[in-house]
Amino acid sequence: MIHENLSTFYGMPVEDYQPSAGAAQVSRTAYRLRIDWEKYEEGITFADLFDQYICDQHVTNTQALVIGDWGGTAEGNESDAIVEALVSARDKLPNLKALFIGDLIGEGAGISWIMQSDMSPIWSAFPALEEFGVRGGSGLQLGRPSHANLKKLVIETGGLSVRVVQEVCSAQLPELTHLELWLGDPSYGADATVDDLRPLLEGGLFPKLTYLGLRNTELADDIARALPGAGVIQQIDTLDLSLGTLTNEGAEALAANQELSRLKKLDIHHHFVGPEAVAKLNGLGIEIDASDEQTADEYDGEIYRYVYASE
Amino acid sequence: MNTTVKSTATSTPRSDAKAARRRPRDVIIGSQDSPRIAAFQRALHKAGHREAIVFDYVQYLNDGWTLDLPNEPALVRFEAPGRSFEDYKAILAVGHDEARRMGYEAIAPDAIERLQHDKGKLIAPAQYQLGFQLVLRRLAAQVTMRYCVSGDVQLLTDVGAIADVFDKRRCRDQLAKRSVPVPRALAFGKQLAGYDELRALMDAQHIPRVFIKLRFGSAASGIVAYQVSRQHELAYATVELAPDVDGVPSLYNTRRIRRYRDHRDIRPLIDRLCRKGVHVEAWYPKAGFAGRTCDLRIVTIHREPRHRVLRQSKTPFTNLHLLNQRSPVDAFIAKMSDEAWPRVLETCREVASEFQRTLHLGIDIAVHTNLRDHAVLEVNAFGDYLRGVTDDLDMTTHEAEIAVIDGLLDAGREVQS
Numbered sequence: 115m116i117h118e119n120l121s122t123f124y125g126m127p128v129e130d131y132q133p134s135a136g137a138a139q140v141s142r143t144a145y146r147l148r149i150d151w152e153k154y155e156e157g158i159t160f161a162d163l164f165d166q167y168i169c170d171q172h173v174t175n176t177q178a179l180v181i182g183d184w185g186g187t188a189e190g191n192e193s194d195a196i197v198e199a200l201v202s203a204r205d206k207l208p209n210l211k212a213l214f215i216g217d218l219i220g221e222g223a224g225i226s227w228i229m230q231s232d233m234s235p236i237w238s239a240f241p242a243l244e245e246f247g248v249r250g251g252s253g254l255q256l257g258r259p260s261h262a263n264l265k266k267l268v269i270e271t272g273g274l275s276v277r278v279v280q281e282v283c284s285a286q287l288p289e290l291t292h293l294e295l296w297l298g299d300p301s302y303g304a305d306a307t308v309d310d311l312r313p314l315l316e317g318g319l320f321p322k323l324t325y326l327g328l329r330n331t332e333l334a335d336d337i338a339r340a341l342p343g344a345g346v347i348q349q350i351d352t353l354d355l356s357l358g359t360l361t362n363e364g365a366e367a368l369a370a371n372q373e374l375s376r377l378k379k380l381d382i383h384h385h386f387v388g389p390e391a392v393a394k395l396n397g398l399g400i401e402i403d404a405s406d407e408q409t410a411d412e413y414d415g416e417i418y419r420y421v422y423a424s425e
Numbered sequence: 426m427n428t429t430v431k432s433t434a435t436s437t438p439r440s441d442a443k444a445a446r447r448r449p450r451d452v453i454i455g456s457q458d459s460p461r462i463a464a465f466q467r468a469l470h471k472a473g474h475r476e477a478i479v480f481d482y483v484q485y486l487n488d489g490w491t492l493d494l495p496n497e498p499a500l501v502r503f504e505a506p507g508r509s510f511e512d513y514k515a516i517l518a519v520g521h522d523e524a525r526r527m528g529y530e531a532i533a534p535d536a537i538e539r540l541q542h543d544k545g546k547l548i549a550p551a552q553y554q555l556g557f558q559l560v561l562r563r564l565a566a567q568v569t570m571r572y573c574v575s576g577d578v579q580l581l582t583d584v585g586a587i588a589d590v591f592d593k594r595r596c597r598d599q600l601a602k603r604s605v606p607v608p609r610a611l612a613f614g615k616q617l618a619g620y621d622e623l624r625a626l627m628d629a630q631h632i633p634r635v636f637i638k639l640r641f642g643s644a645a646s647g648i649v650a651y652q653v654s655r656q657h658e659l660a661y662a663t664v665e666l667a668p669d670v671d672g673v674p675s676l677y678n679t680r681r682i683r684r685y686r687d688h689r690d691i692r693p694l695i696d697r698l699c700r701k702g703v704h705v706e707a708w709y710p711k712a713g714f715a716g717r718t719c720d721l722r723i724v725t726i727h728r729e730p731r732h733r734v735l736r737q738s739k740t741p742f743t744n745l746h747l748l749n750q751r752s753p754v755d756a757f758i759a760k761m762s763d764e765a766w767p768r769v770l771e772t773c774r775e776v777a778s779e780f781q782r783t784l785h786l787g788i789d790i791a792v793h794t795n796l797r798d799h800a801v802l803e804v805n806a807f808g809d810y811l812r813g814v815t816d817d818l819d820m821t822t823h824e825a826e827i828a829v830i831d832g833l834l835d836a837g838r839e840v841q842s
Contacts, residue, residue, distance in 0.1 A: 115739065115740075116713075117713030117714075117716055117718050118712075118714070119713075130795060150710070150793070150794070150795060151634075151707075151710070152798075155631060188634055188652060188654060189633045189653075189654050189655065190654040190655035190656050219710075219713060219794060220718070221708075221710040221711050221718055222710050222794060224659070226657075227652075227654055227657060
């Protein structure tokens with residue numbers, strides 16, 4: 115479960131936008147627009163808040179924008195109206211470099227409760243965009259992302275559909291350096307297999323890629339076993355398999371894979387790997403983050419391992 | 426090896442004879458072997474006072490409800506009752522008539538005799554709490570009678586306030602009337618019938634996320650965090666349904682938080698919980714800190730907030746784990762917006778004023794995910810036992826309570842505010 119809202123985004127501190135305070139700090143601050151439940155009950159809508167933001171005299175200097183709870187998000191209100199509002203305000207946001215849609219935490223709406231929508235209008239509306247992040251895989255679509263400047267794409271879900279994985283694999287993102295997919299739990303819609311990830315693992319899809327995150331996934335062991343010979347390893351500096359259900363088996367496969375010793379960093383934090391297997395990973399001679407070891411649950415004789423965020 | 430040993434555990438009794446002479450005898454009614462009482466005795470010793478005389482609730486019941494107060498001026502303090510199954514049964518038996526009168530599950534005294542210990546099983550929590558309140562009222566009446574005769578005994582805790590805060594529904598409503606920020610309550614009649622009524626009321630009152638708590642529960646016992654949307658429903662619970670020794674599905678407290686997504690699991694759980702008597706309020710979205718959801722336990726002494734700890738969890742239930750180091754609390758406070766923390770302290774003073782005839786309170790406060798707002802989640806009459814926690818004056822809660830009383834006595838004032 116995610117416990118904290120974004121505190122920084124695109125290298126800037128995140129602050130809730132308050133109409134009374136205005137958006138004067140917009141060149142140094144990533145404002146977050148959100149309608150928490152209390153405001154929602156008072157009848158204040160996201161559209162009201164967004165209009166106020168867009169009419170602020172400083173709005174055109176916006177570089178980074180975070181969209182939080184858009185009102186009734188936990189009750190199932192979808193994000194399509196949000197995407198539409200953003201796109202229709204494109205002329206007021208000519209310098210938008212970074213956008214995050216869905217900064218909600220488990221105390222507001224679980225990651226799988228956030229009803230996302232089709233993000234494809236974003237790509238052409240914001241040509242200056244360098245970073246795009248979205249939380250929530252339910253209803254999420256990317257279309258066929260094509261963007262000349264996007265460097266960082268982060269898709270955080272409790273269950274990512276194979277369709278979105280395919281959309282990512284079809285993307286034209288020549289500047290992409292950071293690709294982060296939270297694949298999630300099959301009970302929450304994660305239906306991709308490691309075979310669906312092969313185009314990514316083969317490498318070359320994104321020529322400038324330096325970071326690959328296949329995070330929050332029950333496929334962690336499968337991915338570890340599929341890595342030998344994967345071209346992407348020759349390309350990247352950092353492989354991030356954190357927040358998933360990596361076990362000793364996966365860790366052993368990683369440790370035996372000498373190709374990984376060319377990486378700068380391997381991140382497996384939040385894992386189910388014992389200390390001995392972690393010690394073997396250290397044999398790769400690269401930076402390893404193996405913090406936050408988890409213990410499996412046992413119930414009625416069954417072993418359960420959970421990814422970091424599914425519900 | 427260390428040659429010098431810096432002692433913190435032992436201390437020299439204060440040589441101030443005045444304090445020892447002037448402080449009436451402390452009398453504690455609680456459970457003989459409770460670590461709370463041991464801690465309080467240590468604090469008395471450190472302040473140079475005599476050891477408190479301790480009475481046990483169950484012993485009191487067994488002695489025919491007579492309290493043998495010492496024949497000298499006394500300060501009477503109530504502590505939590507013992508947690509053994511035998512202690513539970515003794516108090517449960519007292520609550521039978523009142524539970525039945527109020528329409529809660531009531532177990533007759535002869536059936537209580539036959540109850541077998543079954544770890545974690547929720548047994549008539551309303552009846553137990555009503556029984557405990559009755560015992561407290563009788564004890565308080567005896568102390569008051571003595572006060573009327575000789576004027577030399579004083580209660581440090583108002584039993585009415587204890588009753589108010591142990592009834593979660595009443596406590597929340599009382600605070601709301603005083604404009605203390607509290608989560609919105611789900612409004613219903615005397616009792617909630619079960620799952621179907623809950624769902625209908627959540628829809629009608631627009632509260633899609635709720636905390637269902639035992640109205641007369643304590644700590645983390647019997648809590649369900651439940652949410653519905655158009656697509657899903659989900660319950661996190663500190664209780665689970667399991668067959669008891671006779672194969673009857675029963676509610677058990679569990680330390681391992683359960684997560685249910687299927688209404689076939691959720692419905693019977695909520696139905697059964699409702700029969701025990703529940704209070705339902707909006708799920709207040711709590712701010713996170715260091716990868717956990719958290720809230721604050723603040724202890725007020727004589728209406729002033731003194732001690733604070735951060736409680737943290739990876740689940741929605743923060744009342745399971747507390748961090749007693751100061752640094753995380755201070756770091757969390759630093760994360761809040763500038764005016765937010767003074768307003769939290771103001772809320773604590775307001776809560777303490779509502780229950781002002783009580784020396785100390787443990788107030789649980791959630792800070793909103795927006796880091797500006799906050800709400801009082803719970804008030805605890807016995808919430809002052811925080812091991813290893815000291816205030817700005819480097820005093821434990823018990824030391825601070827003793828010092829406050831000494832200060833009032835030195836000033837020649839009545840102890841009870």
